[in-house]
Amino acid sequence: MTSSIPWVSRLGQSVLVRRLLLAVGLLVLWHFAVVLLRIPPFLVPSPISVIQVLWQDLQNGALIAALTNTLRLLLMGVGLGLLGGIFLATLSILSTWGRDLLAILVSVFNPLPGVAILPLAMLWFGLTPTAIGFVVTYGALWPMAISIDTGFRTVNPTLLMLGRNLGLRGPRLVKDVMLPAALPHLLSGLKIAWAFGWRTIVAAELVFGVAGAQAGIGWYINQARYFLETPRVFSGLVMIALVGILAETLFNLIERWTIERWGMKR
Amino acid sequence: MLEKRYLVLEQVTIVYPGSPPFLAVKDVSFTVEKGERFVIIGPSGCGKTTVLKAIGGFLRPTRGSITLEGRSIQEPAPERPMVFQDFEQHFPWFTVLGNLVYTLKVTGKASGKEAVERARHFLALVGVEDAADKYPHQLSGGMKQRLALARALVLEPKLLLMDEPFGALDAILRTKLQRELMNLWYGLHFTLVLITHSIQEAVYLGHRVLVMSANPGAIKETIDVSQIEDMDTRDFAEVTAYLRHLLVEHREVAKEGKHDL
Numbered sequence: 001m002t003s004s005i006p007w008v009s010r011l012g013q014s015v016l017v018r019r020l021l022l023a024v025g026l027l028v029l030w031h032f033a034v035v036l037l038r039i040p041p042f043l044v045p046s047p048i049s050v051i052q053v054l055w056q057d058l059q060n061g062a063l064i065a066a067l068t069n070t071l072r073l074l075l076m077g078v079g080l081g082l083l084g085g086i087f088l089a090t091l092s093i094l095s096t097w098g099r100d101l102l103a104i105l106v107s108v109f110n111p112l113p114g115v116a117i118l119p120l121a122m123l124w125f126g127l128t129p130t131a132i133g134f135v136v137t138y139g140a141l142w143p144m145a146i147s148i149d150t151g152f153r154t155v156n157p158t159l160l161m162l163g164r165n166l167g168l169r170g171p172r173l174v175k176d177v178m179l180p181a182a183l184p185h186l187l188s189g190l191k192i193a194w195a196f197g198w199r200t201i202v203a204a205e206l207v208f209g210v211a212g213a214q215a216g217i218g219w220y221i222n223q224a225r226y227f228l229e230t231p232r233v234f235s236g237l238v239m240i241a242l243v244g245i246l247a248e249t250l251f252n253l254i255e256r257w258t259i260e261r262w263g264m265k266r
Numbered sequence: 267m268l269e270k271r272y273l274v275l276e277q278v279t280i281v282y283p284g285s286p287p288f289l290a291v292k293d294v295s296f297t298v299e300k301g302e303r304f305v306i307i308g309p310s311g312c313g314k315t316t317v318l319k320a321i322g323g324f325l326r327p328t329r330g331s332i333t334l335e336g337r338s339i340q341e342p343a344p345e346r347p348m349v350f351q352d353f354e355q356h357f358p359w360f361t362v363l364g365n366l367v368y369t370l371k372v373t374g375k376a377s378g379k380e381a382v383e384r385a386r387h388f389l390a391l392v393g394v395e396d397a398a399d400k401y402p403h404q405l406s407g408g409m410k411q412r413l414a415l416a417r418a419l420v421l422e423p424k425l426l427l428m429d430e431p432f433g434a435l436d437a438i439l440r441t442k443l444q445r446e447l448m449n450l451w452y453g454l455h456f457t458l459v460l461i462t463h464s465i466q467e468a469v470y471l472g473h474r475v476l477v478m479s480a481n482p483g484a485i486k487e488t489i490d491v492s493q494i495e496d497m498d499t500r501d502f503a504e505v506t507a508y509l510r511h512l513l514v515e516h517r518e519v520a521k522e523g524k525h526d527l
Binding site for chain 1: 322324341342343344346347348350352354355356357358359369372373401402403404
């Protein structure tokens, strides 16, 4: 049986096809806008030259190396922020002193953006990856601590009683009951920390740059700007967007494997 | 005569701190025999849950003492597992089987293969063996309460505490689970302290029924119903009528007391 529905509407029924078509359409629009409006390529290159440079730098490894450096630093920073957040939230839930400590630290440092303390980090660590890692850790720590603390404080009291009933106390109760129960909050904190860290690290690399073997994606873009290689600037930006999309997908997968499977998604 | 004085509450008074402090339970004393099914009934706010939490070790009496086999109860312990009314009383990140296995492992009762075997045995005992690999959120309310019962029984408890375990179930399921609980008791002879606000449930499940009154929570009367189990008898009807009279009459007295203030 052949359907009487026209093929365009049939294609439109798939989300993937719809989005792919729209993306291609936008690229075509971009290309013709550049050509027809005679925009100089050093301001806005055509998508074709961007894709060429992107492909070239992916093959010679320059883009991958830059991306790896940035992501390694970001993962370390967010990881340390996560551990620090768990530590502070645990102190906070186990004692009133810890609770007040977290309240003070968060109220002072949370409004202070990571980039703002970058000059200080550079005074301490110089123009090194450590300085940028420090800033990312700092930026990840506070949203993580706040989310995990909220998660701990909103654990179903029945689950806590159940844990105590089984003989769990203190840190063991935190590890076995509160931490998994706070996973929805922890994951949303992680998303915030990631987004925050990603923006911070790119900005820090762009503005201050860390050259040499440790050069990241921000430095890659900045170098391209310096040599007026606008297609290369664009290809760096495309990579940043792609990593963002990939990270979003990864977080969604983690949620599906854990809190959705366990019926914990709020 | 230790068996007769298995669980002993002496002059237990519990005050919740605050301003003003709230006197939840006043001078409650009773003893429970080993292997007895002891039911506490009373109107909302009579402090019956507070008493049960104190027996569980979740809170300490302000005055008085609670002992099990002569030893003072200080904190919660796996030998005194509590079954809650709340359906969400399982770890959502473990499967049904995983919840029981974890319970056995974390309390040091069993490990490895033995833990899994014992867990399966108790799942079968309460009739949820088919759901072993499901997650708790996929179970119905009745299944969740059965699992809670299994989780308590797998610990081979000295004292099983149940806080209105069937209170959130529909009437048919409730009757069914009451019967299953009785069958389990005939097989295992655990000692049970159960709270309910259902008169029928109290008379059916209990050897003895303790009636509490509110403002403040205190003992009104203890009734022996160990000879009455068949719900369709005249005795059953008479005892439930008497209990209803006790509970309703008391509530009215409490209301009048409030008016005097």
